[in-house]
Amino acid sequence: MGLRRHDGPRRVLVVDDDEGVRTSVTWALEADGFAVESVQDGVSAIERIESSPPSLVVLDLSLPGIGGLDILRRVREREQRNDAFPLPIIVLSGRDGETDRIVGLDLGADDYLVKPFSPGELAARARSVLRRCGDHGGGSPDRFVPRGVDVEVDVESREVWLDGEPVTLAAKEFELLLYFVDHPRRACTRDELLAAVWSSGEGWQTPATVTEHVYRLRQKLEDDPGRPKRLTTVRAVGYRWEG
Incomplete structure (x- = not known):
């Protein structure tokens, strides 16, 4: 990476x-x-x-x-x-x-x-x-963005490519992916992701919100969403971006 x-x-x-x-x-x-x-x-x-x-x-x-x-x-x-x-x-x-x-x-x-x-x-x-x-439209020009071998994320244009082909993501899908690739190989809990991506907690949104968005990302980024290799599940913890 x-x-x-x-x-x-x-x-x-x-x-x-x-x-x-x-x-x-x-x-x-x-x-x-x-x-x-x-x-x-x-x-x-x-x-x-x-x-x-x-x-x-x-x-x-x-x-x-x-x-x-x-x-x-x-x-x-x-x-x-x-x-x-x-x-x-x-x-x-x-x-x-x-x-x-x-x-x-x-x-x-x-x-x-x-x-x-x-x-x-x-x-x-x-x-x-x-x-x-918050300058969401163009991203932060001072931010480093991880670039995977097969998944590329461009924070300025808010674009994502998989094997060179563009992938269309909703806003929260993009923000969630960006958080994952900014923290590669880290086991992220659902509560952590709610706070970081949604600026929220269980009092407002449930961990099921994270689960649903992870499901959507896998549908778009995994060759076999049922057996993910990029965005994996960490049992009893949450999720990890393998990078």
Whole structure:
């Protein structure tokens, strides 16, 4: 097992149909150390978010086709279905009405800026939102990530590969796997895993929660889930990642 470290910048997706806004926002964020990609319509935004989730989205409300509020709604509904970490989203709007602001925040926006705004202020808001949200969208750039011979885990993009093929994991499945590979060959108890991955205990969730998620991981990562070789059971204790 080797180690792979990610020192790359956090990725921001800018969604705005105004080229001037996209350019000024991109310059400000890149100057602040972010890696920026921009798109001009809702369909492209959804495709980028679903195919390669960024650390943060800067989202204009007035877009051709699928509007910003619809994108926001779709993203939050998909996260709920998949038990995923909320993607940090800053909403931009040319409308300063209180109703639009309330609707955007009620749908799950993490911050709201009214045009015209200072690109420097947006960069500061981006840093603040990522700190507040724990930067789940892009992972921690200072973290070492174990890389197995056949299982690879990329904390920055939140992607997993098995024998070079991508594996789709729900948010808690990914967090559980990451904890295991961060602690190879260690017998982890269910109570430990509840506390570390769910920030919870038996008063809120039972060890069966861990058991169910381990079952799901084995279905996706084991050649024979009934006879696991990567994620094994330690009798009367819990589970161990063999690495």
